[in-house]
Amino acid sequence: MSEPIFDLTYIWAGIIAFGVIMYVLMDGFDLGLGVLFMFAPTEEDRDIMMNSIAPVWDGNETWLVLGGAGLLAAFPIVYTIFLPALYIGVFLLLAGLIFRGVAFEFRLKAHTSRYLWNWSFAIGSTIAAFAQGAVVGAYIQGFETENMRYVGGAFDWLTPFTAFTGLGLVAGYALLGATWLVMKSTGATQQWAYRLVKPLLFVVVAVFCVISTWTPFVDTFTADRWFSGPSYIWLLPVLGFLCVIWLYRSVSKKRQGSPFVATMGMFIFTYLGLLASKWPYVVPPTYTLKDAASAPESQLFLLIGFLFVIPIVLAYTAWTYWVFRGKVTADDGYH
Amino acid sequence: MELDPVVISRIQFAFVVSFHAIFPVFTIGLASYLALVYGMAFKTDNPKWERLGAFWTQVFAVVFGMGVVSGIVMSFQFGTNWSNFALATANFLGPVLSYEVVTAFFLEAAFLGILLFGRGKVPNGVHFFAACMVSFGTFISSFWILSANSWMHTPAGVEVIDGIYRVVDWQAAIFNDSFWYRFSHMALASFLTGGFVVAGVSAWFLIKKHDMQLHRKSLSMTLWLLLFLTPLQVFVGDLHGLNTLEHQPTKVAAMEGNWETRAGAPLLLFAIPDQENQTNHFEVKIPKLASYVLTHDWDGVVPGIKEKPPELQPNVPVVFWAFRVMVVMGLLMVLVAFTGLLLRRKRAYMHKRWYLQTLRVMTITPFIAVLSGWIVTEVGRAPYLVYEQMTHAEAVTPSLTGGMALFTLIGYMLVYACVFIAGLYYLTRVLQKGTEVPDHVNDEQHRPKRPLSAADVSFD
Numbered sequence: 035m036s037e038p039i040f041d042l043t044y045i046w047a048g049i050i051a052f053g054v055i056m057y058v059l060m061d062g063f064d065l066g067l068g069v070l071f072m073f074a075p076t077e078e079d080r081d082i083m084m085n086s087i088a089p090v091w092d093g094n095e096t097w098l099v100l101g102g103a104g105l106l107a108a109f110p111i112v113y114t115i116f117l118p119a120l121y122i123g124v125f126l127l128l129a130g131l132i133f134r135g136v137a138f139e140f141r142l143k144a145h146t147s148r149y150l151w152n153w154s155f156a157i158g159s160t161i162a163a164f165a166q167g168a169v170v171g172a173y174i175q176g177f178e179t180e181n182m183r184y185v186g187g188a189f190d191w192l193t194p195f196t197a198f199t200g201l202g203l204v205a206g207y208a209l210l211g212a213t214w215l216v217m218k219s220t221g222a223t224q225q226w227a228y229r230l231v232k233p234l235l236f237v238v239v240a241v242f243c244v245i246s247t248w249t250p251f252v253d254t255f256t257a258d259r260w261f262s263g264p265s266y267i268w269l270l271p272v273l274g275f276l277c278v279i280w281l282y283r284s285v286s287k288k289r290q291g292s293p294f295v296a297t298m299g300m301f302i303f304t305y306l307g308l309l310a311s312k313w314p315y316v317v318p319p320t321y322t323l324k325d326a327a328s329a330p331e332s333q334l335f336l337l338i339g340f341l342f343v344i345p346i347v348l349a350y351t352a353w354t355y356w357v358f359r360g361k362v363t364a365d366d367g368y369h
Numbered sequence: 370m371e372l373d374p375v376v377i378s379r380i381q382f383a384f385v386v387s388f389h390a391i392f393p394v395f396t397i398g399l400a401s402y403l404a405l406v407y408g409m410a411f412k413t414d415n416p417k418w419e420r421l422g423a424f425w426t427q428v429f430a431v432v433f434g435m436g437v438v439s440g441i442v443m444s445f446q447f448g449t450n451w452s453n454f455a456l457a458t459a460n461f462l463g464p465v466l467s468y469e470v471v472t473a474f475f476l477e478a479a480f481l482g483i484l485l486f487g488r489g490k491v492p493n494g495v496h497f498f499a500a501c502m503v504s505f506g507t508f509i510s511s512f513w514i515l516s517a518n519s520w521m522h523t524p525a526g527v528e529v530i531d532g533i534y535r536v537v538d539w540q541a542a543i544f545n546d547s548f549w550y551r552f553s554h555m556a557l558a559s560f561l562t563g564g565f566v567v568a569g570v571s572a573w574f575l576i577k578k579h580d581m582q583l584h585r586k587s588l589s590m591t592l593w594l595l596l597f598l599t600p601l602q603v604f605v606g607d608l609h610g611l612n613t614l615e616h617q618p619t620k621v622a623a624m625e626g627n628w629e630t631r632a633g634a635p636l637l638l639f640a641i642p643d644q645e646n647q648t649n650h651f652e653v654k655i656p657k658l659a660s661y662v663l664t665h666d667w668d669g670v671v672p673g674i675k676e677k678p679p680e681l682q683p684n685v686p687v688v689f690w691a692f693r694v695m696v697v698m699g700l701l702m703v704l705v706a707f708t709g710l711l712l713r714r715k716r717a718y719m720h721k722r723w724y725l726q727t728l729r730v731m732t733i734t735p736f737i738a739v740l741s742g743w744i745v746t747e748v749g750r751a752p753y754l755v756y757e758q759m760t761h762a763e764a765v766t767p768s769l770t771g772g773m774a775l776f777t778l779i780g781y782m783l784v785y786a787c788v789f790i791a792g793l794y795y796l797t798r799v800l801q802k803g804t805e806v807p808d809h810v811n812d813e814q815h816r817p818k819r820p821l822s823a824a825d826v827s828f829d
Contacts (some may be wrong), residue, residue: 058804063551070829081419088819092819096474099441099444099470100470100474102445102446103463103467103470103471104467105464106444106447106455106459106462106463106466106467106468107459107463107464108463109672110455110456110459110460110463113448113454113455113459114448114452114453114456114459116448116454117445117448117449117767118448118449118766118767118768118769119451119453121766121768121773121777122770122776122777123384124449125449125776125777125781126447128441128442128445129780129781129784131441132438132441132442133784133787133788135438136438136787136788136792139434139793139819139821139822140795140828143795143826143827143828144821144822144827144829145827145828145829146829147828147829153526182456183452183456183768184452184766184767184768185767185768186768188768188770188772188773191465200672216691221733236520253647268528268720328459328463329459329460329533329535329536331535331536331606332459332460332461332463332535332536333465335464335536335539336463336467336468339464339467339468339471340471341474342475343471343474346474346475346479347474364736364746
């Protein structure tokens with residue numbers, strides 16, 4: 035087998051990394067609304083929350099499926115180690131997403147059974163958010179592997195540390211959801227969302243600080259990367275912290291759109307920081323991008339299809355958000 | 370009792386894939402039917418076709434939505450329960466399965482929205498074109514899935530380096546030896562499923578005397594289609610069986626319940642296969658017929674199950690009986706379709722209550738036939754996951770315990786039970802509402818990636 039002139043591994047790494055952050059940002063705010071759902075003061079608020087994400091939430095989950103499928107094709111070892119290691123967590127994640135999706139559709143068509151779908155939506159979203167957060171924690175912890183296979187136990191992924199990162203992401207998504215709601219709503223609903231932002235921000239920053247302090251104790255590789263002398267990667271937390279300040283000030287000034295943008299900024303810089311902590315490992319602490327990559331001919335074969343479809347998905351996504359820009363009300367929609 | 374992760378994983382995969390398969394097998398057939406109906410609407414400008422199309426589009430939307438939801442789980446099963454298999458085959462199966470996803474997204478982004486929500490907003494010709502493209506897209510999706518599955522039966526175009534498959538010839542791997550047989554057999558099965566569901570629902574509406582003119586038209590057309598499709602499926606099924614005989618003789622031997630390799634083998638109408646003693650009990654047989662069917666020679670030699678040692682044999686009773694269930698369902702479908710032809714005189718097929726009731730009950734038969742057919746082909750491949758190259762035991766996730774697998778098996782059963790009951794309940798609401806013109810609806814909420822939003826019926 036001849037090796038290709040150009041290595042596609044990094045292109046694929048870029049595609050997958052891009053897919054993951056797109057998913058986190060976009061499904062993040064609608065999962066976050068699910069987390070906050072049952073805390074909303076009135077049923078009318080819940081209608082507004084649903085209407086604000088109804089046109090887009092389904093497209094958001096596109097990125098999860100695209101990323102999952104691409105992962106098997108481009109970095110099979112990641113797929114075949116993460117999924118067995120996170121076995122129970124993956125089940126919870128899928129069950130949560132399914133319940134939530136079905137609840138979403140049927141709530142809009144239901145009248146007397148509406149409360150049932152409300153709870154399904156809220157619980158499904160919260161479980162899915164927690165499971166994703168625990169995945170992040172498990173990734174920081176690393177995986178016990180042998181000969182390209184996972185050899186750890188069923189609950190290695192569920193430690194105090196990962197439970198904490200799970201709760202952290204639930205809070206993070208709730209913050210994204212609250213700032214999204216600030217942007218998309220008016221009146222009493224918006225006031226409620228404004229009130230949520232600062233407490234949630236406080237929780238998120240506190241969780242982040244705890245995780246950052248805790249990480250060096252569960253993972254020496256990351257500790258070395260950050261504490262072995264000055265490095266450009268310190269720019270990332272600095273930028274992240276600027277976003278925190280921006281968010282705080284923009285909420286104080288009752289800005290409409292900037293809180294959401296600032297929260298996205300926090301997520302992006304945290305995400306980049308996480309990637310920088312582990313680079314070039316994709317299955318910490320053992321396998322690098324290169325180790326995990328599939329055969330070059332397979333990478334190329336699929337890349338052709340992806341280069342064709344990703345622009346279409348992006349254009350479709352952008353168009354959807356453009357069509358449904360602006361504020362929503364409780365009457366937008368379902369009768 | 371010791372819980373075997375291999376056995377439970379197989380049950381789990383069988384459960385989730387069976388549950389998933391019933392949706393696409395129906396939507397693939399229904400998509401083609403919609404293309405046909407909208408084609409007639411485009412050609413004749415008859416508003417009846419429009420109404421028929423609008424009704425079945427709602428049904429399509431709900432079933433398509435359920436298929437998408439249950440399909441998400443499928444893409445994770447390979448990694449969670451069969452990680453050794455996924456690791457070894459990723460260079461081929463990864464791109465192939467991803468192309469299925471890519472196709473589905475392209476289809477949804479571009480054409481599903483126009484099909485579901487575009488009626489009256491785009492020219493009728495464009496709408497018809499979108500219906501054709503959605504139908505075409507469902508075939509491309511099944512193309513990739515069946516290519517992957519066929520490759521597991523007749524692997525080709527690859528070489529193994531350090532336990533990992535690498536593709537040396539994409540064309541040979543994708544269009545492997547059993548691919549076209551499986552694809553044709555499944556495509557026809559989808560048509561039959563769509564056809565019998567449409568016929569059954571039309572018959573039900575006729576019994577209820579709802580919108581009779583429309584459903585007579587629909588029933589008549591569907592019965593003509595079934596008249597050609599049912600015998601064609603028997604023919605293609607036979608070809609598929611002969612292809613299997615060539616590549617997987619043990620599977621065919623298990624289907625026939627034939628233990629010894631012999632000339633002039635009988636066709637068993639009934640038997641209780643006894644795997645432990647490698648024999649059958651209570652055989653009811655037609656002499657020499659199996660040899661004739663398989664070799665087209667009354668004294669042809671057909672292979673026996675004992676060609677393989679017991680540990681390399683599939684579960685014979687399961688394969689044997691699943692095959693018989695499939696064949697009986699198939700023959701019933703042929704019979705009902707031809708009875709329809711006999712009842713053409715004075716249009717008796719649309720008045721005779723017993724025939725309409727029969728059609729109603731027949732709605733379930735293609736689903737049973739499809740599931741039992743898949744049981745034959747998948748259980749018949751055992752103990753291999755990749756035929757004669759990788760067994761189930763080698764393929765299973767090494768870290769998986771029986772308890773973990775059992776936990777998720779029960780979990781998926783509960784989740785699917787809820788989703789299935791809600792979906793089926795809602796589908797009956799859509800059917801009960803019938804083919805009246807839908808009420809005014811708010812278009813802003815209609816999104817192609819949320820197909821359920823195309824159905825405008827209250828849940829409770």
